[in-house]
Amino acid sequence: MEARNLKVMAVSAHPADFCSRAGGTLIKHVRAGSKVRVVWLSHGETNESQLLFQQKPDISLGEVRRIREREAFAAAEAVGAEGRMFGFGDNPLRMTAERVEMLAGEIADFKPDIILTHWKDELTYASHWQTAQAAILAAQLANGSWDIRFFEPNIGTAARVGFVPDHYVDISDVFERKLEALRKLAAQPRLVPDYTTCNRWRGIEIGRPYAEAFVRWAPKPVVLDLLEP
Numbered sequence: 024m025e026a027r028n029l030k031v032m033a034v035s036a037h038p039a040d041f042c043s044r045a046g047g048t049l050i051k052h053v054r055a056g057s058k059v060r061v062v063w064l065s066h067g068e069t070n071e072s073q074l075l076f077q078q079k080p081d082i083s084l085g086e087v088r089r090i091r092e093r094e095a096f097a098a099a100e101a102v103g104a105e106g107r108m109f110g111f112g113d114n115p116l117r118m119t120a121e122r123v124e125m126l127a128g129e130i131a132d133f134k135p136d137i138i139l140t141h142w143k144d145e146l147t148y149a150s151h152w153q154t155a156q157a158a159i160l161a162a163q164l165a166n167g168s169w170d171i172r173f174f175e176p177n178i179g180t181a182a183r184v185g186f187v188p189d190h191y192v193d194i195s196d197v198f199e200r201k202l203e204a205l206r207k208l209a210a211q212p213r214l215v216p217d218y219t220t221c222n223r224w225r226g227i228e229i230g231r232p233y234a235e236a237f238v239r240w241a242p243k244p245v246v247l248d249l250l251e252p
């Protein structure tokens with residue numbers, strides 16, 4: 024299959040996760056002609072919306088959800104992706120069997136070639152870990168793609184949760200566009216400086232200005248006729 028005809032789905036626990044970890048990669052996929060759909064399982068209305076509560080202590084959860092949903096769709100639009108908000112509730116996200124089936128339905132509907140989601144061993148952040156487990160199970164329930172790529176765990180925790188990238192995407196030429204998308208997530212202003220550092224560090228690892236890092240889930244062994252250099 025030609026790379027430009029791919030369908031790529033990002034399964035994101037919270038509004039910003041898909042963009043901070045994989046926004047540059049998704050921008051490049053859209054540019055190459057891929058169709059990208061972002062699925063958010065929650066509005067990130069607690070842990071990842073602290074600024075909104077600081078600015079307005081009596082803000083209602085409903086208002087926070089509305090603000091975060093607007094930001095999420097604005098970031099997806101800046102990436103060139105379509106979006107689907109499940110809004111299952113956060114802190115922690117609870118992926119019941121019924122909710123996993125709903126996610127499986129979404130995968131069956133979109134039929135992605137590649138699924139991007141959270142690191143499967145991010146045990147330090149229940150909502151992220153739950154999202155990864157749910158995405159893997161839902162992909163299997165949907166008879167969907169087994170090509171699942173895990174993106175970065177929460178910034179600063181990669182070493183603790185054993186996230187060692189096995190492939191990278193050079194996002195240097197779209198890095199400014201990624202920052203524009205991240206700025207749409209105004210409730211999390213730390214994203215821009217933090218992911219500038221993260222993507223620069225991943226770039227250093229591969230000798231490029233900026234990169235995003237992934238681990239490819241490989242449930243089936245790679246079989247070759249001969250070793251390839």
Ligand SMILES: [Zn+2]
Nearest residue numbers: 036037040071
């Ligand atoms: Zn998150």
